[in-house]
Amino acid sequence: MVHKSADQNLLGELRSFLGDRARDGEFELGLYSKDGSVLEGNPMIVCLPVNTEEVQQIVTVCRKHHRPFLARGSGTGLAGGAVPVGDPVVIATAKMNKILEVDLQNRIAWVEPGVLNLDLSRELSPLGFHFAPDPSSQQVCSIGGNVANNSGGPHCLAYGVTSAHVLAIEVVLPDGRIAVLGDLTAEPPGYDLRGIFVGSEGTMGVATKVAVRLTPNPPEIRTLLLDFADVRDGAATVSAIIAAGLIPAALEMMDQRAIEMVEAFVNAGYPTDADAVLLVEIDGLAGGVEHGIEVVRAVAARHHVGSVRVAADDAERDLLWKGRKNAFGAVARIKPDYYLHDTVVPRGKLVEVLEKVYRIADAHDLIAVNVFHAGDGNLHPILAYDSKEKGVLERVHAAGRAIVTASIEAGGVLSGEHGIGLEKRDYMGMLFSAHDMATQDLVREAFDPDGLANPLKVLPSGSRCSDSFGQHVPDGAWV
Amino acid sequence: MTKVKLDLPISTDDLSSCVACGLCLPHCPTYRVTQEEGSSPRGRIALMQRAHHEGAVDAEFIQFIDSCIQCRGCETACPAGVEFGSMMETTREALTAQTHYVPWWLRLGYRLLGSQGALAAASKVLAILQRLSLIPRRFSLPRIPLTQKPLRSSGSDVWLFTGCVMDAWMRDTHRAVQRVIESTGKAVAFPDKRAVCCGALHVHAGLGPDARRLAARTIEAFPGDNPILVDSAGCGAQLKEYGRLLGSESARKFSQRVFDVHEWLAQRVEDLPEVDLTPPRIAVQDPCHLRHAQRVHEAVYQVLGLYAETVPVDDDGLCCGAGGAYATLHSEMASDVRDRKVEAIERTNAQEVASANPGCLLHLRSAGIAVRHPLEIVDTLMRKGE
Amino acid sequence: MSQRDAMQQEVDQFAKDVGASDPVTVVGGRTHWQVGGLPEPEAREVRAPEGVWAHEPEEMTVRCGAGTTLGQLSEELARHGQMVPFDMDANATVGGVLAVGRSGFRRLRYGHVRDLVLQIRHIDHKGRIVSSGGPTVKNVSGYDLCRLLVGSLGKFGCIAEVTLRCLPIPETTQWFTGSLDPFELHKKLYRPSSILWNGLQVWVCLEGVASDVAAQAATFDFEEAPGPPPFPTVGRLSVEPRDLQRHVTSSKLACLAEVGVGIIHTNEVTHSRSIPEVNLSLMRELEERLDPNGRLNPGRQVLNR
């Protein structure tokens, strides 16, 4: 880690309006050098703004000094999106965490980007609403991060991912101007700038306010746990449920290893002898929910289900979900390190790709655990390892690459919800032609011609017209 | 940036057990009020990792480590099972031993807690100053009694640990607890003055040797095999830690005899007398040392629930900011943390609040909240309903 | 030749048709030909390929040529009990619907068509094929140009091939009509598909299993209706849902409002709203980069002059 010491003029200017909220202490900078991935970079200065005006001033000062900058939410991203490369100024939005307005007539809420996803839903709950995207990290990830990564979660199967739940975004553009992209109407005039900003991973500016849609809480919710003696039957059930015309609120799958680990940790009563379990949630009005349960039972019976457990009450439901939501951590209890992948394959190819994942892990002498959003074919193979083992990282990376390749060969995509960031930017070529990527870059460039906003992310360096901050990814990056 | 050398004796395994997922952040009181990475568990672990690696620390390191309340809210939230509490204790101890992290006047203060005579004398001075209105309110001290009637043992079925500050300032609580225990038909014994202080505050401050000395003395004060009940969540957590702290077989055996008094009562609810009263609505504040350290907070609901309608405070057991000496040493952060708690308590619309830890009790009381020990509430209701 | 190759050939042919120079305009079903103004007369008319190329019911996805009409698409999907809730003229084309970017009257429940688009292959101003999005129901790989193409009136490219997410056709679809405060009704109902209001009368569309539709309908005293009323077609306004009441009650000519959505179909002539200066400059930057010579659908304007 070579730390480039702060440009004193730049720091001085930032301090002139941020005071001690512009930091350059060596230890403290280290805290903003990583996110939830294994990648690491170096910030030059960390700023902790409290409002839009301060963000605007920071961006303007950065621009004046031709210094790149990078927005950071809660730092839970898994693709290195918030990892600072090119010695940027980090703009941490955590202190911008107010829910500004809840507008029930328009069914929206204006929030600052640092508001935590679950805090928002909790605040809305007494009013009968929630924010639908619910990443497994929802207790800590920020709305700004959700917008930037177009995050999803178990319940996005029925409700759609973040882009379907964001109406307008106030943005500080890379040139320091402030714009509100989209508005509270159904058909804002002009091109859909809001739509392209969502999922742009901080490369088109800093979101400083977001108008999110409020989703009414369903009157009925039922959660079912199905177990299968053969993972193939579990996967076939997933496809068959959808083909039967039912879209459950959530449809999650855990393989045998995951069940064992999770059960040891949460004691949710998962059947540890099963090869796979499905967690199915159905919500809505009473009749539809009953009907849904019947469909699931019938479909599962045709696919040799072991048992069907319907959660009797909220407590049991919470317990079943607790197992799912803590699965990643539970893996960390058996091996100190894990690498979490995120690809999507057509539902019909789940079994085929899962089997490949096991074979790939075996071939690289790693343990693969699978806990994933089966309903939309979103695989999350977890490779568990111990970084103290010699040469293990090379194996992890090789296996990761093989998994991504297998998913794409099966007609899948690079990422279902974690984004491209730094982790997968050099894989983009697997899915897109050089010309596809050049076109994407034209769009990015319209927002940020000088490439100051979160440089070196999303698109591989070759495809970008303006890579002025070096071609090299930092140590630890393996792409 | 000037750095000071620090040799941090935490194993790499422990340090790398954190996968930086951040799930602990919202459960950390200091992160909740600052939203700064350095004031978060994940950040503090990253600081330790770096200190371990570099063998040196800077001023920010000390400031962020020092601002941790050691509530261990992060530990219960962490799916990866990171043992934050012990890592933080080791870090504090290294700081105290190797730097000027704990100033002389503070070390003296902690010594005082270990001496019954000195504590009694100091308390008397405080009590007099209080009567003369010479102690500013913001120090949030309870009304300290001028004279204290001694506690009387009623037999020897169970021990009741008395502790330092609590015994000096809140002896009436012990009396109420004694009555509740006795209502189950068991007799209570009090230890002699060797059990003067559990040493929890010393551990928090990084005064490891002092803590171990106090622990050894305390163990001697409880001969035999009878259960040792504790009515202060903080002291209870510490007594349960003696096994690890001293690393001896006798200490481990001792720790196994220790129960939070609610934990013990919850095992024998059928022995508790019934009363005929409309149950009041009581908000239950889970002290961190009960919920996150001992993980037996449910017991309070079971026992108090026999006599009152218990309402949990809906903040996921976030710390109230008391943290032993923390509220005194970091009054600003502590009161910011408390503001959140007060809001959550107000949302419960309860008549009164129950808290099983003297530190929390005092800290909340100084914010104007009506709060008592759960068993003091039970004792009042039992006597009323007789 | 495999089916895949045949489709590729059609897309290639469309790319050739579009070519690399001279002005072009894509013709769909001509149902909304005048939106944004008419194309310049010298613009060459081209047609996107048509045909439902791959419907996979288990995946709930369908891939089709952009020139496929909604009628064709619905027919194909209905065979497997699925639909794409576009609610538009059966002669309109998928490409046209996306290029115009307006949503159907069941938006209240199903959201905007944009959110159903998974992948688009389009022909850029140089006649090259560009692919964006991905074929799976969930995807965050790269910048999602699809969302930018929706509502772009073809000015960023000519849509050749589209992959959409489909939905199951609900067991029951029933319209009701009566008079009640439509806003109160909206509060009371759980995910109605549509609530239309002309200032006096209300139409509600409920969908789902029959028992739920009946139970929800029992909470208000309406009679069944065969479908929505005719939509006034002269103008279209999009306002904040909370301002709907004010607009409807002050409207001089017939109008029909989508409650909870904020769209008003009216017989008054409406003008497109002005775009804030900063947004306008970003949009112009995009036009500049994606069609530097202005050869795509010249004459039509997404941005007000």
Ligand SMILES: Cc1cc2nc3c(=O)[nH]c(=O)nc-3n(C[C@H](O)[C@H](O)[C@H](O)COP(=O)(O)OP(=O)(O)OC[C@H]3O[C@@H](n4cnc5c(N)ncnc54)[C@H](O)[C@@H]3O)c2cc1C
């Ligand atoms: C245990 C665990 C489980 C997870 N589960 C899921 C899951 O189920 N689904 C899912 O989708 N993701 C999941 N994630 C990934 C991650 O939580 C999400 O991507 C989340 O949205 C990131 O939010 P954040 O606030 O942490 O953003 P960060 O990691 O801080 O940043 C992510 C990206 O957003 C940008 N950004 C942040 N704020 C702004 C802003 N205000 N303006 C512009 N750009 C900004 C950053 O530059 C960066 O590129 C999981 C992560 C963990 C650790």
Ligand SMILES: Cc1cc2nc3c(=O)[nH]c(=O)nc-3n(C[C@H](O)[C@H](O)[C@H](O)COP(=O)(O)OP(=O)(O)OC[C@H]3O[C@@H](n4cnc5c(N)ncnc54)[C@H](O)[C@@H]3O)c2cc1C
């Ligand atoms: C009675 C009626 C009701 C309607 N209700 C609704 C409604 O509720 N919601 C709604 O959204 N719309 C509604 N519409 C509008 C209409 O259905 C759509 O706008 C439709 O998209 C137009 O499609 P088209 O194929 O007829 O396109 P055309 O009218 O042929 O073309 C429209 C525009 O799109 C461009 N275009 C067409 N195909 C392509 C392509 N492949 N690539 C790029 N550009 C292309 C054309 O150049 C032109 O600028 C309604 C129309 C009618 C007649």
Ligand code: SF4
């Ligand atoms: S012990 Fe408490 S204050 Fe310290 S890091 Fe953990 S949660 Fe935060």
Ligand code: SF4
């Ligand atoms: S301490 Fe645990 S919860 Fe917190 S970041 Fe580390 S692994 Fe995650």
